Amino acid sequence: MSNDRNKKSSLHKEKSRSSFSGKLGYVLAVAGSAVGLGNIWRFPYLAAKYGGGIFLLVYLILMLTFGYALIVSETALGRMTNRSPVGAFGMFGKGVSYLFGGWINAVIPMLIVPYYSVIGGWVIKYLFEYLRGSTAVLAKDNYFSEFIADSAHAELWFLFFSLIVIVILFAGVKQGVERVSKVMMPLLVLLAVFVAVYSVTRPGAWEGVKYFLIPNFENFSWMTVVAAMGQMFYSLSIAMGILYTYGSYIKKDVDIEKSTKQVEIFDTAIAMLAGLMIIPAVFAFSGGDPDTLKAGPSLMFITLPKVFASMGFGTGAGILFFLLVLLAALTSAISLAESGVSTFEDQFGLSRRKSALLMGAVIVLFGSASALGFGALDFVSLLGMSILDLFDFLTNSLMMPLAALSTCILVTRVVGLDKISKEIEQSSRFKRKKMYYVFMKYLAPVCIVIILFSSIANVMGWIAM
Numbered sequence: 001m002s003n004d005r006n007k008k009s010s011l012h013k014e015k016s017r018s019s020f021s022g023k024l025g026y027v028l029a030v031a032g033s034a035v036g037l038g039n040i041w042r043f044p045y046l047a048a049k050y051g052g053g054i055f056l057l058v059y060l061i062l063m064l065t066f067g068y069a070l071i072v073s074e075t076a077l078g079r080m081t082n083r084s085p086v087g088a089f090g091m092f093g094k095g096v097s098y099l100f101g102g103w104i105n106a107v108i109p110m111l112i113v114p115y116y117s118v119i120g121g122w123v124i125k126y127l128f129e130y131l132r133g134s135t136a137v138l139a140k141d142n143y144f145s146e147f148i149a150d151s152a153h154a155e156l157w158f159l160f161f162s163l164i165v166i167v168i169l170f171a172g173v174k175q176g177v178e179r180v181s182k183v184m185m186p187l188l189v190l191l192a193v194f195v196a197v198y199s200v201t202r203p204g205a206w207e208g209v210k211y212f213l214i215p216n217f218e219n220f221s222w223m224t225v226v227a228a229m230g231q232m233f234y235s236l237s238i239a240m241g242i243l244y245t246y247g248s249y250i251k252k253d254v255d256i257e258k259s260t261k262q263v264e265i266f267d268t269a270i271a272m273l274a275g276l277m278i279i280p281a282v283f284a285f286s287g288g289d290p291d292t293l294k295a296g297p298s299l300m301f302i303t304l305p306k307v308f309a310s311m312g313f314g315t316g317a318g319i320l321f322f323l324l325v326l327l328a329a330l331t332s333a334i335s336l337a338e339s340g341v342s343t344f345e346d347q348f349g350l351s352r353r354k355s356a357l358l359m360g361a362v363i364v365l366f367g368s369a370s371a372l373g374f375g376a377l378d379f380v381s382l383l384g385m386s387i388l389d390l391f392d393f394l395t396n397s398l399m400m401p402l403a404a405l406s407t408c409i410l411v412t413r414v415v416g417l418d419k420i421s422k423e424i425e426q427s428s429r430f431k432r433k434k435m436y437y438v439f440m441k442y443l444a445p446v447c448i449v450i451i452l453f454s455s456i457a458n459v460m461g462w463i464a465m
Helices: 002-015 023-034 037-049 053-081 085-090 096-131 143-149 151-171 173-200 206-213 222-236 242-248 256-286 290-295 298-309 314-348 352-374 387-415 417-424 433-459
Strands: none
Touching: 037 053, 037 096, 037 206, 037 222, 037 256, 037 298, 037 314, 053 085, 053 206, 053 222, 053 242, 053 256, 053 387, 053 417, 053 433, 085 096, 085 242, 085 314, 096 143, 096 151, 096 298, 096 314, 096 352, 096 387, 143 151, 143 298, 143 352, 151 314, 151 352, 173 206, 173 256, 173 314, 206 256, 222 256, 222 387, 222 433, 242 314, 256 298, 256 417, 298 314, 314 352, 352 387, 387 417, 387 433, 417 433
16 A cells, blocks of 8 residues: 555656756756856866867767767666656665665756855856946956955855845746757857957957867877876766756657757757857957967966957957857756756755745855865865865866766666667667767776876876866
């Protein structure tokens, strides 16, 4: 009798679960999660640092093989189990390893979205200042460092961005996540094309275009591969629980392979447009010095404002660029937060509204610590990192490789590649099936371990990245 009640309860839960209205909504939502600060902020400076065109080539090869294998695995597991990460792992076993695999995938987005929202707040601040016509002010030396050190100011803009994310979460999957993605993603692409065209037509920008698009094998190093693999995780939303969650929202008629291909195209197009927006413009500004591009995360908030200030149309370019970045940041932040909301609903039986409130509390708590880490809490440091940098290192360099490794083990050792294939083939021809088997069984675990140990070695100072 008790088992019957449990089955009925489980069935009711599956029927009442949130879902996307159709294939387009799912593709745009997943593309929105993939297209974010990783593409527009992180990709260009990594491409510049690790060889330009050769980095782009390595990244594309990895994305079409290794990245593809992990995307379809997580999506298929989500749809197969109709659960977010913890529930998906729990469907196949109850031991410590299953709990670890599920929860590490679930916790990662909960830790990323708070500090991601801090950066989102910085983006809104810069957009606001460009709208005010403060182009020359933003280009001043030390402007950015003084802004983030002003705790009250930094916290205010962080809370503003977080409020937007939380309001969209309250609206639900169809009315919130899907509707916003359908509006933001096409607008994001149009803005990216416009800004990229403007950038590549600046005097002296063509050398930057060639550096970014034409592979030079003399610039290749082992760290090019390691950096490209790390960027692939960050950019494609792999090992963040998002693909499990979104997979659980799709119906059995959604072509997983075709949808993954569309996401790959979308992600690559935006990454390349980001490179064409930033690299040629900075190349022209610096007189062709690629070292100017290697400023890392400060490129977007320090170097680019100087580039915009040197242009005749600098204020307009600044407005368009930071509006584009804001849209990308919002779509990714919503996806990250949605994964947390889904976990709270599944694991604690909370309503959508209560889960959204709880996720909002997590964002505000950890995000405030990150926002204040450059001001009131700047005395807090571990391994020489600020609070924000520490969260970034823990999630991207340590937890994500472990989460991906857990997925590989679950797929190959527990669920079985044939069962995953059967799930995919319900609605897909699965043209890359042979490649998928090879990568999941042999190559993916090796690549993941390389990323993990390279990241640790870099932080410890054993190798330079």
